Structures are given as C-alpha cells and as structure tokens.
Amino acid sequence: xxxxxxxxxxxxxxxxxxxxxxxxxxxxxxxxxxxxxxxxxxxxxxxxxxxxxxxxxxxxxxxxxxxxxxxxxxxxxxxxxxxxxxxxxxxxxxxxxxxxxxxxxxxxxxxxxxxxxxxxxxxxxxxxxxxxxxxxxxxxxxxxxxxxxxxxxxxxxxxxxxxxxxxxxxxxxxxxxxxxxxxxxxxxxxxxxxxxxxxxxxxxxxxxxxxxxxxxxxxxxxxxxxxxxxxxxxxxxxxxxxxxxxxxxxxxxxxxxxxxxxxxxxxxxxxxxxxxxxxxxxxxxxxxxxxxxxxxxxxxxxxxxxxxxxxxxxxxxxxxxxxxxxxxxxxxxxxxxxxxxxxxxxxxxxxxxxxxxxxxxxxxxxxxxxxxxxxxx
Numbered sequence: 582x583x584x585x586x587x588x589x590x591x592x593x594x595x596x597x598x599x600x601x602x603x604x605x606x607x608x609x610x611x612x613x614x615x616x617x618x619x620x621x622x623x624x625x626x627x628x629x630x631x632x633x634x635x636x637x638x639x640x641x642x643x644x645x646x647x648x649x650x651x652x653x654x655x656x657x658x659x660x661x662x663x664x665x666x667x668x669x670x671x672x673x674x675x676x677x678x679x680x681x682x683x684x685x686x687x688x689x690x691x692x693x694x695x696x697x698x699x700x701x702x703x704x705x706x707x708x709x710x711x712x713x714x715x716x717x718x719x720x721x722x723x724x725x726x727x728x729x730x731x732x733x734x735x736x737x738x739x740x741x742x743x744x745x746x747x748x749x750x751x752x753x754x755x756x757x758x759x760x761x762x763x764x765x766x767x768x769x770x771x772x773x774x775x776x777x778x779x780x781x782x783x784x785x786x787x788x789x790x791x792x793x794x795x796x797x798x799x800x801x802x803x804x805x806x807x808x809x810x811x812x813x814x815x816x817x818x819x820x821x822x823x824x825x826x827x828x829x830x831x832x833x834x835x836x837x838x839x840x841x842x843x844x845x846x847x848x849x850x851x852x853x854x855x856x857x858x859x860x861x862x863x864x865x866x867x868x869x870x871x872x873x874x875x876x877x878x879x880x881x882x883x884x885x886x887x888x889x890x891x892x893x894x895x896x897x898x899x900x901x902x903x904x905x906x907x908x909x910x911x912x913x914x915x916x917x918x919x920x921x922x923x924x925x926x927x928x929x930x931x932x933x934x935x936x937x938x939x940x941x942x943x944x945x946x947x948x949x950x951x952x953x954x955x956x957x958x
Contacts, residue, residue, distance in 0.1 A: 586817040588917040592655045593907045597887045599651055602644040605876040610634035612765015614708025618701050620780045625948050627701055632946045633772040658910045659894050662728050666738040670714055670745055677710035716757025719886050720750030725898030756795045763788035764875045771868030774945055789860040796852055808834025809896040809904055817908045828901035835889045845888040851881030
C-alpha cells in the first residue's frame with residue numbers, strides 16, 4: 582500500500598480529473614443547450630441541435646455522479662461543507678438540470694410552435710444555469726467560504742445563496758459560461774451542416790475571445806485577493822483533523838504556488854494556448870481537433886484553480902484554521918487505497934464504453950436524418 586501522503590495526492594489529482602471530465606464531457610451539451618434558441622431559427626434546425634446531444638447527454642452526466650461520489654468517499658469533510666453550505670445553490674443547479682430530461686421528453690409531444698418554444702427555452706435554462714453555478718462555486722472556493730467547526734467538529738455555515746453571487750464569483754461564472762459556449766459551438770460545427778453549422782462557426786471566435794479575456798481578467802483579479810497559507814500543520818501523512826493546523830490569510834497568496842513551482846504555470850498557459858488553437862481549427866473546418874483543443878482549454882481553467890489553491894481544498898473565510906486541505910480532510914489510508922484499486926479497474930471501463938458510444942454515433946445530424954425519423958426527440 583502506498584503511503585498516506587501519496588494516496589492523498591493521488592486522490593487530489595483524481596478529483597481534478599473528474600472535475601475536468603464533468604466540464605469537458607457535459608460542457609458541450611450544456612453549450613449546445615445554451616445556443617439552441619439562437620442557432621436554430623426553425624423547428625427542424627432546433628431539432629437538429631437537440632439530436633446532436635440527445636443520445637449522449639445522459640452518459641455524459643456519469644462524470645457528474647462520479648465527481649460527487651469521489652468527494653463523498655475520499656473527502657468527507659469537503660462533501661459535508663460543500664453540500665451543506667451550498668445547499669440552495671445545489672438545489673438551483675438540480676432544478677435546472679431536471680429541465681433537460683423533461684425538455685427532451687416533452688418538447689415533441691405537441692406540434693404547437695409555442696409549446697415547443699417554451700421547452701426550447703427550458704433547455705436553454707438547463708444549460709445556462711448549471712454552467713453559471715459551477716463557475717460561481719469555483720469563484721467562491723478561491724475566495725474562501727464562511728464556515729467553521731467547533732471542538733466537536735460540528736459544522737456551522739454563515740453564508741447565504743445571494744452572497745455566493747458576489748462580483749468575483751460572477752466573473753468566474755462568466756468564464757465557465759464562455760468556455761462551455763465555445764465547446765458547444767465547436768461541437769455543433771462538427772455535428773451539423775448547412776445553416777446551423779455556419780451559425781455555430783460564427784459563434785466560435787466570439788466565445789473563444791471571451792474565454793481569453795475573461796480568464797485573463799479573472800487571473801488579474803485573483804492576484805489581488807487575499808489567499809491562504811499553511812503556517813503550521815501536523816504533516817502530510819498525519820491523521821485527518823482539520824483543526825490541527827494554523828492558517829493565515831495573505832495578500833497575493835493565490836500566486837504563491839506559481840512562484841515556488843514554476844511548472845504550475847503550465848495550467849493557465851494551457852488555456853491561453855489551446856483556446857486560439859481551437860478557434861483556428863474550427864475556422865479551417867477541423868472541428869474534431871478543435872473540440873479536443875477546446876477540452877484542453879477547459880482542463881487548463883480547472884487545473885489553474887486547483888494548483889492556485891493547493892494544498893487547500895476549501896478555505897474558510899470565517900475561521901481560516903478550519904480550512905480543509907489535502908493533508909487533513911481525506912478518508913483513511915485504507916479507504917483511499919481500496920478506492921484507488923477500484924478506480925484503476927472501473928475508470929478504464931468508463932472510458933472504453935464512452936469511446937465506443939461516440940464511435941457508434943459518429944457522423945453529422947442533418948435535417949434530412951431528422952425528417953426521416955420524426956419521432957426521435
């Protein structure tokens with residue numbers, strides 16, 4: 582069995598991979614839903630957009646379930662604080678996500694244009710709200726969340742739903758929106774033809790430019806925020822106890838890791854490099870390669886947040902000493918080891934069947950194919 586420190590680092594990395602998996606795999610169908618009312622000018626065009634994601638969106642949400650499950654099993658205090666403190670935000674997120682299956686199911690039940698338009702906008706909300714809320718959540722994590730533990734490790738949280746939507750968090754939400762719109766536009770450029778494809782290709786440079794500008798603005802703003810620094814702790818292999826450390830707040834601490842470990846600059850540079858590459862590949866009609874580049878840009882955004890915070894998982898703005906870190910918020914060593922073995926077996930299975938599904942469903946969705954099967958979605 583690997584030592585405790587190594588297992589904690591492995592599961593910090595696995596958590597990052599799962600978050601990237603959620604954003605990349607679920608990102609393009611969220612982006613397609615956001616673009617649905619704008620790229621589809623007629624009913625048949627909107628059905629084309631819907632049918633590009635209809636067969637795969639449920640499978641993509643496996644990554645969301647895996648991410649939540651990994652947090653629950655590997656980082657129990659993180660799960661407790663995040664899912665309790667962000668309760669109403671999670672409820673808002675779930676309500677929006679519920680609109681997707683309902684919208685897909687009921688949109689074509691009636692041919693009335695108003696009926697279908699209502700469900701199209703419901704699908705738009707089901708893409709817009711999750712993309713925004715995910716980004717807002719990251720923005721709040723970077724700033725710190727108002728929670729504390731008492732001596733018996735009882736949690737108290739003093740924040741509100743509206744406080745989550747503060748200016749910096751909203752900027753992070755806009756970064757999230759821009760990157761999923763870019764991802765969705767490139768996806769639609771590769772999966773559709775004719776007018777829908779042309780409109781999607783027009784969106785790509787605008788969305789890509791927004792990603793670069795908003796991400797740069799967020800980085801400059803984050804550099805001026807107070808960050809969190811471990812002043813003392815029991816050690817990377819000590820038993821988990823979030824209260825057995827001292828944490829101080831320091832201006833510019835979010836940049837500390839980049840100063841100490843220059844290789845971490847690869848994370849933000851990945852976004853700044855991959856985004857224009859994705860735009861260029863889309864412009865020369867290489868949308869599949871562009872989708873890969875767009876996914877790398879998304880990975881860079883999430884990795885930047887992760888390495889900026891490390892070793893913190895969730896800082897506390899109310900009581901910095903109660904902040905959750907990689908070294909004091911994990912499950913036991915044995916639990917992490919068993920989870921590592923299970924993941925080593927099951928994650929390749931998930932990747933294999935996902936690859937097979939996308940191979941089977943490759944090709945474009947056209948107005949002719951939708952017309953030939955009028956009952957599909």
